[in-house]
Amino acid sequence: MIDHRSSIIDHRLTRRQWLLRAAGITVGTGLASLGYAVGWEPEWLEVVTRDLPIRGLPASLEGKTLVQLSDLHMGPRVDDSYIADTFATVAALRPDIVVMTGDWISYRRRTQLESFDRLIASFPHGQLATIGILGNHDYGTNRRMPAVAEATTTRAEAHGVRMLRNEAAVVEGLTIIGLEDLWGPYFTPPPALLAASDAPRLVLCHNPDAADHPIWSGYQGWILAGHTHGGQCKPPFLPPPILPVENPRYTSGEIAVRGERRLYISRGVGYLIRARFNARPEVTEFKLTRAPV
Numbered sequence: 001m002i003d004h005r006s007s008i009i010d011h012r013l014t015r016r017q018w019l020l021r022a023a024g025i026t027v028g029t030g031l032a033s034l035g036y037a038v039g040w041e042p043e044w045l046e047v048v049t050r051d052l053p054i055r056g057l058p059a060s061l062e063g064k065t066l067v068q069l070s071d072l073h074m075g076p077r078v079d080d081s082y083i084a085d086t087f088a089t090v091a092a093l094r095p096d097i098v099v100m101t102g103d104w105i106s107y108r109r110r111t112q113l114e115s116f117d118r119l120i121a122s123f124p125h126g127q128l129a130t131i132g133i134l135g136n137h138d139y140g141t142n143r144r145m146p147a148v149a150e151a152t153t154t155r156a157e158a159h160g161v162r163m164l165r166n167e168a169a170v171v172e173g174l175t176i177i178g179l180e181d182l183w184g185p186y187f188t189p190p191p192a193l194l195a196a197s198d199a200p201r202l203v204l205c206h207n208p209d210a211a212d213h214p215i216w217s218g219y220q221g222w223i224l225a226g227h228t229h230g231g232q233c234k235p236p237f238l239p240p241p242i243l244p245v246e247n248p249r250y251t252s253g254e255i256a257v258r259g260e261r262r263l264y265i266s267r268g269v270g271y272l273i274r275a276r277f278n279a280r281p282e283v284t285e286f287k288l289t290r291a292p293v
Helices: 004-039 080-092 111-120 146-158 208-212
Strands: 046-055 065-069 097-101 129-133 167-171 174-178 201-204 221-225 253-257 261-265 282-291
Touching: 046 201, 046 221, 065 080, 080 111, 080 282, 097 221, 111 146, 129 167, 129 174, 129 201, 208 221, 208 253, 208 261
Parallel strands: 046 282, 065 097, 097 129, 174 201, 201 221, 221 261
Antiparallel strands: 065 282, 167 174, 253 261
């Protein structure tokens, strides 16, 4: 005679075991993902290589390289050794131009500026130019400490970085425009800075939301930005749940905007919280090319 009760008990035990195993796999996967997001990806730097076509680019700059760094966030949460390794990686690329699109530091106290001074001494330089702008975190706590921005600017310039604050610099015929941070107290670029022109130009602007503000006065061309960290933690095939911009399109990579302008948003190097998922830190190596007319 078949003992149906024993069969039911065996079935229930098997199902219970299956559920326990499934729960174990789920927990294990979650812990592994957490370990990866906290322990590995935040410093798994990617060197992104791509072309940067610019109208009217001088012949002397065709084929030259421009490396963009962004969002270093030098401070108590980002390891100094990781920053130093990043600088060494960029220096090994032997770039012609280096640009830094803001958030040099994450300010907590005055002693951080001394640490910044040590690290900036090994900041990689371009053979033709080294240019930087400020980001929101360079203005200290709640973006209300312009003295911190001044100190950051002074230290960067002392180590050979040309800091642009609503200003322009010309590098072998290419005009590079640097804007003040959108959230900072001085985001008032003079209209002439971005007026229509046939000259080859490139804009550095920390916060990509600035691309939607009525400041461009006919500017056409590229805007290099950062600020978003690529969302920092981004589910596969889905938008990031948290993004520090108003325009949800402005996550990372190349994005077309109105007025024949194009954004490139770097995922940046550092972080505010040590966690990245599906948004690896990056430095971007652009090859300068002449865009078709």
